[in-house]
Amino acid sequence: MAKMSMIEAIRDAMDVKMTEDRDVLVFGEDVGYFGGVFRCTAGLQEKHGLHRCFDTPISEGGIVGIAIGMAANGLRPVAEIQFADYIYPAYDQIASEASRLRYRSNGDFTAPLTIRTPVGGGIYGGTTHSQSPEALFTHISGLKTVIPSNPYDAKGLLISAIEDNDPVLFLEPKRLYNGPFDGDHQKPSVGWKSHELGEVPEGHYTVPLAKARKITEGNDLTILAYGTMVWVAEAVVKNMGISADVLDLRSLLPLDLDAIVESVKKTGRCVIIHEATRTSGFGGELSALVQEHCFYYLEAPIQRVTGWDTPYPHAQEWAFFPGQKRLTRAVKTIMKAA
């Protein structure tokens, strides 16, 4: 078992697949010789060749467009969009093309491609390097949206994504690249090497899509989280000394509804936390599902903890970020409710 950061785990997943399968190609802006602005593809070009890991023009629509054509022609492209904030020029190719190709051709053509992109704030990225646009993608039928919270899951989920025969959007919480982050930016950062989920097996393994992971186990409350918020939730549970299930959803679409329902029926209380803006955020969908499936088990109204409905500000980053304080208030409210 090796100790890896999330960057190394992601790189290792691509390395494993490129070694196993010549159909796997990696490309995007600055991913080739340089190895990517976050270093996720460092060394892949040198090891696997210029024609298997290469730079593209600054053209997100073009990047996803060629990935669709390659995937339809039997390859397994892994395209990187440098920041999720830059994915919008590719939205038409993702929403109207990659996600619809199987359906509109009735299975005649498919697009088994993976799009990797860093999401979330916490690195002073401001409005254009911090966004969490997952809800814009979970609304698209035919697409899968995945978001790991640790190196072990990142590697296993990315291998699953590459092997999946449908298009997968693989969101990488950039604040978690180098270590688990509990939301307290004033504390010295901790690396993954000292965390048990930084232990990553060598070689090939998968983490199934559509399966949640239970981070903590308890009886009084369920917290539904994904990405960076998983570690904020874990810290709040620990600091408050409460007995709670923290579910790391890992895959947003398809979603592990069974795990959610089982937990909420047990605890009777549900807090949903995400970093993305509130209105029409994925929390709205989760809240509706919990209400539909667990209404008679609920002892208090569902609480949502989110970023505000503003662009991600720069100087006010930590006022926007849904950290421990915001989650603690929501937990107190829901625990007080009769």
Added chain:
Amino acid sequence: MGQSAENKARAERNLSNQSKLFVPEPQFRPGDTPDYSHISIPTNHSPNRPDPLCDAHDTVEHALKLIRVLRFNGETEGEWKPDLSADKMREGLRHMMRTRAMDERMFTMQRQGKMSFYMKSTGEEAVSVGHAMALRDDDMTFPTYRQQGILIARGASMKEMMCQVLSNSGDPLDGKSIPVLYSFKKHGFFSISGNLATQLIQGVGWAMAEAYKNTDGIASVFTGEGATAEGDFHYALNFASTYRAPCIINVVNNQWAISSFQGIAAGRGETFAARGTGYGLATLRVDGNDMLAVYAATKWAAERARNGGGATIIEHYTYRKEGHSTSDDPSKYRPENEGDVWPFGDPVERLKNHLIHIEEWTQEKHDALAEELKKEVRETFKAAEAMGSVANSTQLPDNTMFEQVYETEPDHLLRQREMFKGEIG
């Protein structure tokens, strides 16, 4: 259209700009008498035919000229004249006439309510048929919605095509797509998207995959001139140039994008082919109503792509003789007889005249073939219609709508399938 011709047209129609903002307008609108005497038909016919592996720069002039082979008097002329036997030319003529016969019947049947929608390719048959005949059958084409001639030329089942249009139980797509958005992988015909130009860059990706796999396969992608304004067109030219993708990028300039004339997309650009010059692509501009010229230009570009010379952009200069679709009435925005006076003639007539000129065809044989095809189309449609239509019953189970969203149906769709079951009782 030249600037002076356009200004004159504007003045005559009292359309002078009221501000500094310039908005282009076509030369003729309903009620005008169209006059195309300003469009010069090259009399020396064609620019030279360079070696297909020439420097892209050697084709800069070809983007501004017009490759032509068929003269109106039935003769052929110039360096681009392809080496096609009379049999092959008769085959091409038959494919074009068969495409047209099917289009005619489908249009009429749509008017009778048998289907929701249809799109004819009348006047543009030489582009799809000539192009397909010059490619290998396993070269993947990424067509838009007026290249049904590719399917006809590649021997697709007309009944299957009709069942797709009827959205019935014989539709290979199970009614998931609207009429004419065919998908026939077995005939090298990529699933057509209703979103325009998106497939150009996908075709470039397909071609890059062929190169990666070290095959000699190529891709051929299509757009109308109107959708060259989409970003995807520029992605395609850029990526095709950067990675020397073995592909052909076809712009079918049929003058009209629904009601918008080509000047809305063209801006002050020289020609659509010339868009390729700045990207360092080979550029050809061809008389799209001349099947032999389309064939020759395609052969050249395919040879270039197959042998590592990279991509070519071909502008097929033609005219959309009918409405955009069955939902469109072109008499609302252009003169009714504009298509008849279009100076490049009709592609079927032009090839027919050539075959008659070289004594390989007669008007009698032509009329007999037209009659035979009409009969075939009518009978095929009867058989297709027996498998259902939107007019009565498509004979397609509704719950097929849940299939092929993903490879494996996820839980949330299984739950929705159950909800739907409850809805239908």
